[in-house]
Amino acid sequence: MSETDPRAARRDPSSSVGGFTDLATSPFRIDRDRIAASPFFARLGGVTQVVSAGGAGLLHNRLTHSLKVAQVARAIAERITGASESAELAAKLGGCEPDVCEAAALAHDLGHPPFGHLGEQTLDRIARHRFGLADGFEGNAQTFRILTTTDVRGPSAIGLDLTAAVRAAVLKYPWARLHYPEPHPTSMGTPPRGAAEPDGSPGTGAGKFSAYATELDDFAQARGPFTGRIEPWQQTVEASVMDTADDIAYAIHDLQDFHRIGVLQHAPVAAELGEWLDHALELASLDDEQVAAQLRRPGRSLEQLRRRMHLKDSWIADDDAFAAAVRRVQRELVDGLLENGFDGSIEAEQATAAFSANWTSRLVDGVFVLSSPSTRSGHVSLRTAQWHEVQVLKFVHRRFVLLRPDLALHQRGQASLVTSLVDALDAWLLDRDELGRLPRRLHDLVELAQDEYAGLVRTMPEVLVGATGERVEGADAVRSLARGRAVVDFVASLTDKQAVTLLDALSGRAAQPWSDSFVL
Template sequence: MHADLRRRRRDDAAEAGWPDLADSPFRADRDRIVASPFFARLGGVTQVVSAAGSGLLHNRLTHSLKVAQVARAISDRLLAEPGAAELIGKLGGLDPDVAEAAAFAHDLGHPPFGHLGEQVLDRVARHRFGLADGFEGNAQTFRILTTTDVRGPSAVGLDLTAAMRAAVLKYPWTRLHWPEPHPRTMPNPPRGAAEPADAPGTGSAKFAAYSTELDDVLQARAPYAGVLEPWQQTIEASVMDTADDIAYAIHDITDFHRIGVLQYAAVATELGQWLAHALELAELDSAELAGQTRRPGRSLERLRRRLHARDSWIVDDDAFADAVARVRTELVDGLLAGGFDGSIEAEQATAAFSARWTSRLVGGMVVLESPTTRSGHVSLRAAQWHEVAVLKFVHRRFVLLRPELALHQRGQASLVTTLVDALDAWLGDRDEQSRLPRRLHDLVELAHAEYGELAVSAPELLVGATGERIEGEDAVRRLARGRAVIDFVSSLTDRQAASLLEALSGRSSQPWSDSFVL
């Protein structure tokens, strides 16, 4: 691995006369990301539910800060192990600054209202605008870093190093076209690479770049040719990905404990019933189990079976049972049993739980020379892997599936859809061309130049949502208009999206004055 190739920026020629605070190119990458307005906006973007009016819930910014903290700790720990450090060198290297910067950047592309907004924008992008790439938060992150942010020397992206760009490719493939053969066709595809069961033919469910940024992907991955498979994460991407899992598993749990959503009785009953009746539950056939999902212990048994189906490379029933028992002891009987009343004692108990689990999971990291397609080169050991799975189950089962959250999210989905429609109508009004928001106008021109270039240089990449070839200037302009609207809406905060829709619909009595939007 040539260090100079990892340090290669997107546009080396543009660096002349551009002052960075740090001499290290990787530290400079980190500084550019943290200084970006796209990073600042994460303070107004939902993590799970809107944090507006509450200092107790994480938003995407505070989540990213904690992921960066964990990524740095993992990097330092792995590099301190002689055996691991030698293997890491063979696999492309690990610089803590790169892993930390990737963690800061990993959620830049998340739209208003988090994953709910992501799903809505993907559906609208494909069905309304015919964009085969749709919308994906990770791919939008890469687009921001390489294209739509203008804080780098060339005014196109941030001009980051190859190592940094490769480190944010959590799913290093495009939705449909790269690499060839595409990982979605593998017998056991990498996580996220398989097509959604309810949308065959649409490409991978998760991916890290749109076709418009494929050149940047190829340049970023060039230093790893012959070292990693095209579909494999770099070491630094794997560290970032695992750190994200750890932060999500722990900090979202403590958030909902603080606001009283995560209740002792319900979680204790689910985990306790599975531990008491694990052998009996294992004997139930799938149909019978599916019909009993409301009965305690059944949802956890379904998780155990799903893990066997997807991740047989690591799943072990004894390790799963040990993980359930540990979560029952430390989360349910240790944290939830005490409740949260805002006292110093309750805050200390919550902080201690978070610190203890973070330390345990970071201490459970291992570097794998030849991992399964379902894992990166950096992974949790079996015990900790099962514990994260159980913690994430608790969060999903007792937070994400609550009907109150579903009600809230249906309203947010309607808001995003209506906002896209209103902006698209504004773009289509010829009498309003001179009064469009300048930023929206610039995004249209940028997307038009990109799709026009693809039409000439790589027409095979220019396809519609149903796979048809896109030809002709009018068709290219329609794609560009759709991508620009999606870029625009996805860069808003929750509050900006709601306020902009109010203004566009005539419900607001105040003039709009947000310079980042207009």
């Protein structure tokens, strides 16, 4: 990679000076090292993947998940660049450097707030409805904000000063919630995955996105080198590698976790898959209302998945491939891994490790590069068989883990905690008598956000709208938005334990003013 390659351009041209020492010489390896050294990366060890690990070390957290995604992403990238045909196609589309893919994979979850996706949904609702932030909160956009703005470990103390290639590779959903790019992908006949507006929320913008209005300049600069190579709404090849690796890791490792702690049980999974395989034709003859009304009965949820795949992903959905995927998952997960349970023995650990290794190898082997993908796919995709297998594996996780009532009870408590924490911090910011005793980090985030929103008023007022679409005008409105973004940034940067400890302190429940889990 030549030094003049536009993909290696950094956000700050002066990033090679300022007393910051990088150990590597490759610009993309430097990026990988800066991400790995970031405190935002370290905090992922205390952030929930699905449920809190509780210190037992049996469950993946966001850090261990990110490390495994990086491992898979590098393997995929090396596979692509190791074959002449795929390497040539990837180069035409903008490049596929293994270091870039690995760096993006390490960074992809930096923006996840405490308590995983539950925390993300809660902060988004608060940001939009309480603080009037039109682009709300989104974990992917928060990741991009950290890398370009709120982390201070780069030479300029604003973001990490990463190359354009790595910043672009983190853009899993390369658009803002509203406005950018134009035309916005929500208006497409078949929107890209994640770009459609949420059901029942017209006018709110894309359901998933990777940049807030405050980072649009960095977004545009990162995407600049890929203009004319890929569509404005399309992931770069390296982003597609990261996204595919995330799907593979998620489909396998969470199943391992819940098998090891006894949550994922043989009987209900076997009943669901077996019933569908034994009565696929009968289930296919039911109308949608009948299937929905019978979801508690085995086989119906899987049949609903099959229909949803045809509705949303007709470009690849295939009934024969779906049936083959169900049979493989039944054989290798149900009859293989789950049948004997997990008792902590050497044999059980070996079986779990073999399950992970075999599935990872099979899914990585199914990766290939597409020159003209569907709008629902990236340039890097899985072949038909493996794509269906990932859908079935993810279905098992969702149906038999995520939809459990006991997990819902746990998560409702976490949502209440996040809401109470935001309320307490906002009240502190509004208390003029306490301004001098605010946490320094929160104070700095307020000043940063005020500068950002004041700048947008001057340069891009069209993107600065409230949650209901009205134009934001006046110093008070800017201060209100800045306060909201700062509180959201602050809460999103906490670990699960820090969030609990801070709320205890703000609620008067802490027994002492100092805590080893949180430093103001």
